[in-house]
Each structure stands twice: as C-alpha cells, then as structure tokens.
Amino acid sequence: MEYMVLCSIGLEKILSNELKKMGYKLKNANNGIVEFYGKEYDYYKLNILLRTAERVMIKIGEFYAETFDELFDGILDIDLKQYLPKNGKIIIDKVRSSKSKLYNKSTIQSIVKKSIIENLKKGYKINTYNEEKGVYKIRVYIKNNKVTLALDTSGDGLHKRGYRKYVSEAPLRETIAAAMILKSGWKRRYPLIDPFCGSGTIPIEGVLYGLNIPPGIYRDFSFNDWYNFNSNLFDGMKKELLKEIDYNKELKIYGYDKAYKMIEIARKNAGNFDINKYITFVKANMESINLDYKEGHIITNPPYGDRLKDKDHAEKIYEQMRYLKRKYPDFKYTIITSHEEFEDFFGSKAKNKKKIINGNHEAYIYYFEGV
Ligand SMILES: C[S@@+](CC[C@H](N)C(=O)[O-])C[C@H]1O[C@@H](n2cnc3c(N)ncnc32)[C@H](O)[C@@H]1O
Incomplete structure (x- = not known):
C-alpha cells in the first residue's frame, strides 16, 4: 500500500x-x-x-x-x-x-x-x-x-491531540511544537524551558515525547467508522503502546508566561492528559526568570508581532531575550517566529534557520547553540 x-x-x-x-x-x-x-x-x-x-x-x-x-x-x-x-x-x-x-x-x-x-x-x-x-x-x-x-485516514488534522481545549491568542500548532522539540535534539535528562508558554503547547509536547506518550493515543480517526475497521487490531495496538509509556521518568519541564490567565489555561490543558505533575508552570516575565540549571534547552514561541502595531513590541521582547542568552549561554535555543531578522534583535547568529509554511502563514525555526 x-x-x-x-x-x-x-x-x-x-x-x-x-x-x-x-x-x-x-x-x-x-x-x-x-x-x-x-x-x-x-x-x-x-x-x-x-x-x-x-x-x-x-x-x-x-x-x-x-x-x-x-x-x-x-x-x-x-x-x-x-x-x-x-x-x-x-x-x-x-x-x-x-x-x-x-x-x-x-x-x-x-x-x-x-x-x-x-x-x-x-x-x-x-x-x-x-x-x-x-x-x-x-x-x-x-x-x-x-x-x-x-x-x-485521519479525519481531524493530527495536530488535534485532544488536550488543547483552551487556547492563547496565537497558539502554536501541536505538530510544529513537536517538530521544534525533535529538531532541538533535546534529551530527556536535560531541562526544557518555554519562557513564553501561552496555552502550554511546547511543554505539553515535551512531556508526550519525554514519557513516550503517543500523541494520537486518546483520539479517534476517520477509519474508526470504516467498514473494514478492525477493532481488535486497533485496541490491541493501543494497549501495547500504553504499556510502553514511562510514567516514572523524571522530567525537568518548565513553562513561564507573564499572563496568569495563560498559566491557568496551560495547567488545564496539561490536566486534560493528566500530565500536570511533569510540568512546572509559573507566572513570570521572561526578563525575571531564574533557572537552577546551567545547561538545557530553551524552546519557545515568543510573540510574533505579525500585525504592524505589535511588531515594535515583539522586537523589544526579542532584544530583551539577549539577556536570557547572556545569563544562560550554555543553553541551546530553538525559537519560532515569523520575523525574518530575529537574529539581529537577539544579537546572535543562528546555527540554522528553517522556513516553514503552515497554511498561509510563514515562520522560521531558528536554532542557536554556543555564544
Ligand atoms: C505567541 S504566544 C505563545 C503561544 C504558545 N506557544 C501556545 O501554543 O499557546 C506568546 C506568549 O508570550 C507571553 N508573553 C509576552 N510577553 C512576555 C514576557 N515579557 N514574558 C513572559 N511572557 C510573555 C504572552 O502572554 C503569550 O502567551
């Protein structure tokens, strides 16, 4: 086939x-x-x-x-x-x-x-x-x-895992959040930090990957109603995959956002898959974050500033992110934004920059490593 x-x-x-x-x-x-x-x-x-x-x-x-x-x-x-x-x-x-x-x-x-x-x-x-x-x-x-x-065979797009019942103003597609995590090369023993977590997509995808939770395990697909649907095969497969989830794994996953409302939403979303205990969500400004780690991954989706009036504001935030990089120089940074000149504001040259197109929306995944 x-x-x-x-x-x-x-x-x-x-x-x-x-x-x-x-x-x-x-x-x-x-x-x-x-x-x-x-x-x-x-x-x-x-x-x-x-x-x-x-x-x-x-x-x-x-x-x-x-x-x-x-x-x-x-x-x-x-x-x-x-x-x-x-x-x-x-x-x-x-x-x-x-x-x-x-x-x-x-x-x-x-x-x-x-x-x-x-x-x-x-x-x-x-x-x-x-x-x-x-x-x-x-x-x-x-x-x-x-x-x-x-x-x-899918029906609803596969980004719809089922956990994100509440969203931020500009939510990131779950599949793109997962792609950022895979692209970053994050290993489970390292911290994963999202300083602009919004509705929690990146930290939640981090837990799904970290614990080996299959992203589609709790949802239905088009083929569930098909004439040749083999429920024994499907249920058996899911049972095996559920056994492979490692709930005992210790993860260091953190999501920060300056808006308390977003932190509440992120917690509720994580709660929908019962994985709250693996993520520490904290209301904080990116500028005042204090990490207990020297090494790890910052994987994040800062405000885009697509609308003209928001652009200045977004650029100021990107400039502020320089201090994060200075404070935590040994972290690896995977950042998605639609801003083509993000590196100028961040004050660092990306090791690589990948353009992605999602519907009509273009964005770049920037990866920074070293100073
Ligand atoms: C593009 S959204 C993130 C969306 C998120 N990835 C999701 O899937 O829902 C950017 C987030 O950054 C937050 N934010 C803006 N400025 C901030 C700052 N200085 N410190 C921390 N969070 C900030 C906003 O409240 C917003 O939730």
Whole structure:
C-alpha cells in the first residue's frame, strides 16, 4: 500500500526521520508530502504515533488526464473496491492543481465524485449508491497533468491531540511544537524551558515525547467508522503502546508566561492528559526568570508581532531575550517566529534557520547553540 503523509511545508525532513525510525524506506519527501510503501493496516500506528504529521493518506490511484473525459475514465479504471465500501459517504475534500490542463476545482470535484460513484456501482453490482456509513474523504492532486487520488485516514488534522481545549491568542500548532522539540535534539535528562508558554503547547509536547506518550493515543480517526475497521487490531495496538509509556521518568519541564490567565489555561490543558505533575508552570516575565540549571534547552514561541502595531513590541521582547542568552549561554535555543531578522534583535547568529509554511502563514525555526 502506498502512503502519503502530509506535514507543514518545511517539516518534511523531521517527519522523514520519524518514519525512518519506524523502519520505512522513503520514496519521496517534498512540498509537505512524504511518500513511502507500507502494509495494509499501518495507518493505525502512523496516525497514533507520528508527532509531526498532519494527515495520513493512502494513495488510491494515479494516472494522466488532460480532459474531463480522461479524468472520468481514469477513475473508472481504478480498483476502488479495495478501499471504498458500497455505502460510504464520499467527500471530495480538496483539489490541488498546478501546471496542468485541468484546473477548475469545482468541476474537477464533481467529475471525480461522479466517476467514483459509477466505479463503485459497477464494482459492487448495485444500481444506486447510498451514502450511509463512514466518512471517506478524498483529495485530488493534479501536477503536470498527473492525477493522484488520496484517501484521508485521519479525519481531524493530527495536530488535534485532544488536550488543547483552551487556547492563547496565537497558539502554536501541536505538530510544529513537536517538530521544534525533535529538531532541538533535546534529551530527556536535560531541562526544557518555554519562557513564553501561552496555552502550554511546547511543554505539553515535551512531556508526550519525554514519557513516550503517543500523541494520537486518546483520539479517534476517520477509519474508526470504516467498514473494514478492525477493532481488535486497533485496541490491541493501543494497549501495547500504553504499556510502553514511562510514567516514572523524571522530567525537568518548565513553562513561564507573564499572563496568569495563560498559566491557568496551560495547567488545564496539561490536566486534560493528566500530565500536570511533569510540568512546572509559573507566572513570570521572561526578563525575571531564574533557572537552577546551567545547561538545557530553551524552546519557545515568543510573540510574533505579525500585525504592524505589535511588531515594535515583539522586537523589544526579542532584544530583551539577549539577556536570557547572556545569563544562560550554555543553553541551546530553538525559537519560532515569523520575523525574518530575529537574529539581529537577539544579537546572535543562528546555527540554522528553517522556513516553514503552515497554511498561509510563514515562520522560521531558528536554532542557536554556543555564544
Ligand atoms: C505567541 S504566544 C505563545 C503561544 C504558545 N506557544 C501556545 O501554543 O499557546 C506568546 C506568549 O508570550 C507571553 N508573553 C509576552 N510577553 C512576555 C514576557 N515579557 N514574558 C513572559 N511572557 C510573555 C504572552 O502572554 C503569550 O502567551
């Protein structure tokens, strides 16, 4: 079975590393999509375990089409019975087209849907297709006239772990917080500090990683309602993964925020996964933080200042962060912001800077090590 796992653009390498660690040999990693072959039910564990993936898709067909007739016929030729039932709710979720003759999204959407239904009616030898049970979301990618159909196994985006019921004004995507932690190279024996923790996303993702809690262990996926859902396999897998969580691990994870309201929210969010005791949340200004450690990781998402009026304020905070760096020079700093000149304000040159695109939003993950 061919898999396409989606992530924010720029996170392909980190996601690829996660997949390689799981033993997959990758075919391609580009433009927010990582492709590889896996076994039939691998999407269960992929959805539960991957920290930086946004969606796990199965490639269900690929062919060339330059006209709507070719599009219709190309779909008729796919063996869809192996993926879709005789009574599922078929939703053509998204169409992306580039450098291709077919580009009108709503027409593509309706032709793909019609052809899929025709295909299934023929395949199941039925006269009417009743959309009754289970949601089957399908995405259509067309590039250089090559059409790829992919079935979404995840449902809600995988950043929705289930713990973040309350948010700050500018919450960080859970998958991006996890990517920052993986990219930083943080090891569990070192402190992990977030001086601008907001709703607690980075410290919470730190605990999930630190204790080996699979990020998707407490949520549902699209496939839970599918006709071929194997609950024995799924429940058995979850049981095994729950056994591998190490609740006895001692972690040094701290979240600070100047707003008491945010600290309360962060505590509630951590409480939703019952991991409060692994994080020390403190109301404090970044400028007055006192750490008991000389070494460790500061992983943080300071105010962005995207809106013009907030930009000055954000830049002042970045300048203040110099003092943090001076006070704790042996810490490693992983910082996300949309500010392209963050290094000038922070007064240090990043060892590396990674651009990521999340929806329409661009940001950079800066990594600083040494003075
Ligand atoms: C971009 S938000 C962080 C969002 C967070 N990563 C999340 O996922 O919810 C920045 C946070 O920094 C806090 N903040 C702003 N200035 C601060 C300062 N000088 N010291 C500490 N916290 C500050 C704000 O209250 C806000 O919650």
